[in-house]
Each structure stands twice: as C-alpha cells, then as structure tokens.
Amino acid sequence: xxxxxxxxxxxxxxxxxxxxxxxxxxxxxxxxxxxxxxxxxxxxxxxxxxxxxxxxxxxxxxxxxxxxxxxxxxxxxxxxxxxxxxxxxxxxxxxxxxxxxxxxxxxxxxxxxxxxxxxxxxxxxxxxxxxxxxxxxxxxxxxxxxxxxxxxxxxxxxxxxxxxxxxxxxxxxxxxxxxxxxxxxxxxxxxxxxxxxxxxx
Numbered sequence: 001x002x003x004x005x006x007x008x009x010x011x012x013x014x015x016x017x018x019x020x021x022x023x024x025x026x027x028x029x030x031x032x033x034x035x036x037x038x039x040x041x042x043x044x045x046x047x048x049x050x051x052x053x054x055x056x057x058x059x060x061x062x063x064x065x066x067x068x069x070x071x072x073x074x075x076x077x078x079x080x081x082x083x084x085x086x087x088x089x090x091x092x093x094x095x096x097x098x099x100x101x102x103x104x105x106x107x108x109x110x111x112x113x114x115x116x117x118x119x120x121x122x123x124x125x126x127x128x129x130x131x132x133x134x135x136x137x138x139x140x141x142x143x144x145x146x147x148x149x150x151x152x153x154x155x156x157x158x159x160x161x162x163x164x165x166x167x168x169x170x171x172x173x174x175x176x177x178x179x180x181x182x183x184x185x186x187x188x189x190x191x192x193x194x195x196x197x198x199x200x201x
Contacts, residue, residue, distance in 0.1 A: 002158035004179070004196055007097055008149070009127070010140075010164035011107035014183045015090045016121060018083045026079050031068025049110045052134035056112045081116040089186040094126040096200040097193075104129040106149050106162070108139045129153055140164070141172035150176075161196060163189060 012018050020037045027034060034040045041047070044062040048054045054062075060077070064070035097103055105127050109117070114132045117123060123130055131149050138144040150157060157177035164170050165183045173180040181192045193199070 002156075004101065004159060004161050004198060006102040006104060006153065006155055006160045007094075007193075007198070008104045008106050008153075008160055008162045009090075009094055010162075010166075010169070010183070011105050011109065011117065013165040014163055015087055015094060015105070016117065017085045017087055019085075020083060023079050023083055027063070027067065030071060032066040034066070046110075047139065050108050050133050051139055052111070052137050056110070059110065059112075077112060080112065081120075084113075084117065084120070086121060090183075090189075091121070091126065093186065093190065093200070097198070098126050098128070100200065101198070102129070103127045104131065104149075104153060106131045106140070106145070108133045110134055140166075140169040143172060143176055146173055146176040146178060150178075161193070161198070 009015055020040070024034055024037065024040060027040075034043065043066060044059065045054070049056075049059045056077075057073075060073045063076055094103055103126065105123060107114070109132050111134050114134065118130065129152070131152060133139040133145060136145055136148045136152075138148060140146075150160070153160075158179070160178060162170070162173045162178050162180040163183050164173070164180065167182055170180040170182040179196065181189055183189045
C-alpha cells in the first residue's frame with residue numbers, strides 16, 4: 001500500500017457546517033421568489049461565482065435583481081457569510097492530523113466566503129495548503145479540479161486521501177485515482193482513516 005503523505009479535506013459539511021435557514025427568508029422578506037437553496041443557486045448563477053467567472057460585486061447585483069427592495073451590499077455580505085458554523089470534532093481532527101501529515105483543503109466556494117472562512121476559522125492553523133474552486137476555475141466533481149489540485153500540491157494520487165461529504169465528489173476523485181472517504185460522521189471517518197493506517201490521539 002502506498003504511503004499517505006497528505007490528507008485533503010472538503011470544507012462545507014466536513015469541517016464547517018452551513019445552512020440557508022436564515023439567508024433565504026431574508027431575501028423572501030424583500031420580494032425574492034425562491035423555492036430552496038438549489039433554486040437560489042440557479043437563479044443567481046452561483047456556479048459562475050464559485051468558478052471565478054464573476055466577482056462579488058456582480059454576484060450581489062444578481063442577488064439584488066431578485067428583490068423588490070434591493071439591499072445594501074454590506075447587509076448582503078454579512079448575511080451571506082453568516083451561514084457557517086464550526087464542526088468542532090472535525091476541526092480538531094484536522095489539527096491533530098496536521099502534526100503527522102500534510103493537510104490541505106479543497107473546497108467549492110466563492111471569493112467572499114473563502115476570505116471570510118480563512119479569517120473566521122483560521123484555516124491556516126490546521127492546513128498546509130488551501131485550494132478553492134473560484135481560484136482554480138473548476139468545481140468538484142469536475143475531473144479538472146482534482147488534476148489541478150494534485151498539480152498545485154505536487155502530489156501523486158496514490159499518496160493522498162480526500163475526505164468529502166458528497167458521494168458524487170468522492171466517486172469523481174476515485175475515478176481520478178485518488179483514495180477517498182465519504183464523510184458521514186466523525187467516528188466513521190476516523191475509522192476509515194485507521195483502515196488506511198492513519199491514527200491520531
């Protein structure tokens with residue numbers, strides 16, 4: 001078995017949780033007709049933002065275009081960044097694992113969220129490298145993002161393990177030759193890491 005030198009974490013729903021439970025009602029109160037998070041993402045072209053094709057200013061212009069009463073960008077920015085909460089056990093896992101191996105983050109995210117998350121959760125305190133979709137110009141599960149990440153990190157596929165909550169992202173990573181774990185709980189992920197010979201206190 002190849003030696004695992006680097007553990008790559010997804011961010012959302014793995015290290016940090018998120019919810020639109022307050023953000024979408026805010027938009028609805030000022031006139032947005034939005035069914036759910038997927039409908040919101042489609043209406044504002046969130047993929048464009050998370051692949052770096054538009055900047056934050058244009059993104060919030062698209063959000064305001066949904067509203068009867070446009071909101072100040074500062075209000076939208078605060079609401080947009082307030083969707084996150086930490087997952088303490090998993091953040092601690094990442095910190096512990098960094099003591100024995102390289103760790104990295106590979107996340108589908110936008111410029112503003114990335115800046116906020118790096119600062120709010122001090123991402124550099126538990127990872128050696130941070131890779132965001134808007135910087136790479138590709139999103140999981142597109143094979144390009146795995147190729148670009150391996151190139152940026154100067155890694156061979158057999159020397160890394162990737163942890164993500166979404167089955168489609170895990171399967172795409174495996175198709176690119178990566179070892180991957182679909183995260184469902186702290187205990188389950190820890191157990192699968194143990195099977196790969198990766199343990200920690």
